Amino acid sequence: MKRLTYLILAFTVLMPHMAQAETRIFACEPEWAALANEIGGDKVAVTSATSGTEDPHHVRAKPSLLAAMRRADVVFCTGAGLEAGWLPVLMQQAADAQVQPGNPGNLMASSFVRLMNPPAKIDRAMGDVHPEGNPHIQTDPRNIVAVAKGFTERLAQIDVENAGYYQGRLGDFTQRFQGMITASESAAKSLKGAPVVVYHDEWAYLNRWLGLNEVATLEAKPGIPPTASHLQDVLATSRNAGVKMILLAPFDDDQAAKWLAGQIGAKIVRLPFTVGGRPGTETLQATFETTVKSLTQP
Ligand SMILES: [Zn+2]
Known part of the structure; x- marks a missing residue:
């Protein structure tokens, strides 16, 4: 009986903590959802607005996304x-004030990285999506590491109580x-200097990292x-240039790539692009391992 009383008491004391809401994170892309889970562990609940096989430029604002927002x-x-x-x-x-731009709940990964190829002037007239x-x-x-820190x-600023936990992770x-x-x-x-063609300018950072041309x-x-x-x-x-590889993201149209590959005898390589983009890429680490494996396989 005494033990039962103790148990009930323990539960009552613990309950407020157990019931305490996790920090709910709305990630636009799977890589940031994966990173949020890596750092946040069981203190966060993460939703990704897109999957690894969707083009993040073009997403439909469906009701489930409004609810998550x-x-x-x-x-x-x-x-x-x-x-x-x-x-x-x-x-x-659908967004609350705390996640609006300028508030702590609004976090843009690109703010922790120096962007490649900034245009001399911003011009969307030609349909440029960059x-x-x-x-x-x-x-x-290396960008992921910089974003992880930021x-x-x-x-840690939003959830001060668990700051040490996040720093440890x-x-x-x-x-x-x-x-x-x-x-x-x-x-x-062995890839250093290898000439490649891409579908969309989506591999600029990867190419710079591994020295692909x-x-x-x-x-x-x-x-x-x-x-x-x-x-x-x-x-x-x-x-x-003697191109041997044409790089595509999971969602890129392959018609032009197939034509070019046929003309020059190059290989089409579908890379993950992000977490979940290809089979076996459930983590950030596996995503990069799969990327390198896909590029180096003969
Ligand atoms: Zn793009």
Whole structure:
């Protein structure tokens, strides 16, 4: 009887803590959802607005996303215009004040990274979907490390009580991740200088990291599908450079890539792009390991 009383008492004391809400995180892309889980552990509840096989430029603001946005304590996205076509609509319809831009609950991963290829002037008139520079920062694991640090600091600021827990998990994550980066760099040494063609300018950070030489994009401009005359230019450039690989994200159309591959005898390589983009890429670490494996396989 005494033991039972003690148990009930223990439960009553513990209950408020158990019932205490986790920090609810609305991640725009799977890489930030995965990172939020790595750092937040069981203190966070994470929703990803997109899956690894969806193009993050184009997302439908469906009711389930509005519901997730309504519950969010933190909005964790890439920024830099990547979600310009859908996030503002969601935020306007469903977001609380704490996740609006300028508040701690609004966190843009691109703010922790120097963007590649910032345009001289912002011009969307030609349909360019990279108005602030290249937003596809998640393809370089060193960017992930920088974002992890920024995210942890912010999370610790929002949930002060668990700050030590988050810092500890950041330390573990960074150590494991750094090991993967070193191993990947060594495995990918033979790729240095290899000329590649991409569909969309979505591998700029990956190519810079591993030293791949991007000679052309099949798209005429970011977000603008290939045109016949542009493809003729790409063909000439690719022949000249001796391109052996054409890199595609899981959601990229492969019609132009197949044509070019046939013309020059190159291989089409579908890379994960993000967590869940290919089979066996359930974690950030596995995503990069699969990427390097796909690039180095003969
Ligand atoms: Zn893009």
